[in-house]
Amino acid sequence: MIPSVLPTYSRAPLHFVKGEGSWLIEEDGRRFLDLGSGIAVAALGHSNPVVVNALVDQANKLWHVSNLYEIPQQQALADKLVDNTFADTVFFTNSGTEATELAVKMVRKYWYEKGQPDRVEIISFTGAFHGRSAAAIAAAPTEKMVKGFGPLLPGFVNLKWGDMEALKAAVTDKTAAILIEPIQGEGGINVMPDEQLKALRKLCDETGTLLVFDEIQCGMGRSGRLFAHEWAGVTPDVMLVAKGIGGGFPLGAVLATEDAASGMVAGTHGSTYGGNPLGCAVGLAVVTAITEPGFLDEVRRKGSAFRQKLEGLVADNPDVFEEVRGTGFMLGLKVKMAPADFVKAGYARELITVPAADNVVRILPALTLSDEELAEAVSRLDATAKDIAAKP
Structure with missing residues (x-):
């Protein structure tokens, strides 16, 4: 049974x-x-008074209104993230998987609006983990993740981790973006060397390809910087965030430059719960503490x-x-x-x-x-x- x-x-x-x-x-x-922190989630530890007080204070005021209205807590958290990162804009989700889904949509919509609708392929790497949705498992097609769930969503090219020559050869006029974790978590704590992250940024600049960093696990201070890519002195066009940002409350986000997000206009994406007052109040407390x-x-x-x-x-x-x-x-x-x-x-x-x-x-x-x-x-x-x- x-x-x-x-x-x-x-x-x-x-x-x-x-x-x-x-x-x-x-x-x-x-x-x-x-030593697990709920898989890199409880960034400030369990029952941290800073997080608890933020949660209780907001819970006593307002939990949810939907994104049909302005949400001050969401605006405050978005401003905090923009002020401390490369990003110009933020969309809030409930999880890292949802962030992956939006990133896929964002980079493909970008090229559609640029008049290149065939530019849909997203390059990803062996050992990666981007979530368990249809798009996320197509981007990281290990047998454990995809067996029995076919057919896989098309438009993904999976390459060997760290093989820069193969990567250069794989970028074509159909490539929309390169998706990579600066530090792989599920894959076995594999750190992408700074010189390779710099080479990735250079390749994307030369080919116009969008660079997407998945910092769902390695972000929010876990590497010793607010985000792991900062060690290499490079920035992405789009970044996925979740886990530690909520300190245990379900919260995720997609951060992007104004250019990369230019195709995402009213009606192109949404979330009932994403960016709710309760989650964003907690997230703001966490981000504020980490950036102190x-x-x-x-x-x-x-x-x-x-x-x-x-x-x-x-x-x-x-x-x-x-x-x-x-x-x-x-x-x-x-x-x-x-x-x-x-x-x-x-x-x-x-x-x-x-x-x-x-x-x-x-x-x-x-x-x-x-x-x-x-x-x-x-x-x-x-x-x-x-x-x-x-x-x-």
Whole structure:
């Protein structure tokens, strides 16, 4: 008999009833150190008073009116994002998947309005993850994502990650955009080198192709910058944002330049819930906190210290770990087993991590992780590794 909750997830037998900063409390009272943050969502930790107060204050005033009317909280958050990024305009969604859908529409509508309606192809890369909608799985067509869901939406060209020569050859007069994560999350914490991001920007400038960055997971301070592409000193034409921007409240966004968004006029896109007062009030609190002077300096400092300690962890446990990947608080440990097995072993040490592709265990703590919690995280990771090594 099918359960009342559609069984599309293989869920761990854990029942968390409360969160406090970097900690999750199970209903039996156990306290788990959370290095997953709900898959890079709880950017300011669980039950952060700044986020809670924003939510409660707005909830006591107004939750929803629809986008038929002006929404002051939406305007304030859009202004904040425009002031702190390359973007001229923002559309708010409820998720990263919805942001992907709009980006696909936006880049194709751009070329239609430019008199080049055949310019519809979007180049994406192996190892990518852009969501689970029809367009998103067509852009990242791994067997796990697409098997049984055909026919796939046409108009996508998937290339090997990091193969710049293949990319140059693939851009034609039918190419609308290049879609890429500056740091792949689901793909195994793969960081696109700065020189390759610069080469991407140069290629797009030379060919007129729009450059779309998916920063759904690597954005909102996780890399140590507000957005990961800032490390390379380049900017996209369109960017997808979600996860951390809501701090746990469902919220996403598409940021774009005025030119890239020029085809999206009244009636071309919409959302009933997107940009509602409640979500935007929370998002504004999160973005304001992350952009406060000194906040990202601390993320970079602690992220560097964390990576250094993880390098030592790898050296001390060569039978379990292969390498460390990532930057800031978007880190990965490549393990010599199925990553899900390491994650499961961590539960015995009251530790939460997240599996990824390429045998990588993701380390995605709250950006507010303290130095003491960082040290505790390394201790529990080490204990988990030694538990695994001790098994026959």
